[in-house]
Amino acid sequence: MLRFQYMAWTDVFSLLVDILIAYVLALPIGWNREAATRGGAGIRTFPIVAMASCGFVLIGIGVFGEKSIGLASILYGLIVGIGFIGSGTIFKSSSEIRGNTTAASIWVTGAIGAATGFALYDIAFVMSLVTFITLRMKSRL
DSSP states (O other): OOOGGGOOHHHHHHHHHHHHHHHHHHHHHHHHHHHHSSSSSOTTHHHHHHHHHHHHHHHHHHHHOTTOTHHHHHHHHHHHHHHHHHHTTOEEOSSOEEOHHHHHHHHHHHHHHHHHHTTOHHHHHHHHHHHHHHHHHHHHO
16 A cells, blocks of 8 residues: 555654754764774764664654653663664773773764654753763863
8 A cells, every 4th residue: 555645744854854863963973983993883883873763762752652651662672772782892802991982982872863863952962062072082181
């Protein structure tokens, strides 16, 4: 069946804006991690994590409703799942552990996407700004 005839294009535009906001807020973090590491998570990974988190929240709102307790399960899954992705960036050798900052950055990027999905743009913006400033501070110190 054709489902497109039942789509409200204004809703599609609103969803697109939310996903683009998540993308833009994650881009500086990805840019920083790309510049700080050779390979691994970077300018492509971070915006994708933010968009996916935003998308899962938007799907949850669409399926369960804005005030549903079911959204807590989606947030729980995002927190655990993104933590799992981040843990894949941590490498331990005999003398050092590397990748903790990238893992934490992936985690906060997921939170940025989730906040954007819930239309909590102020929280998403502040998390993005503070994370980027924190990442830049190391190179200044």
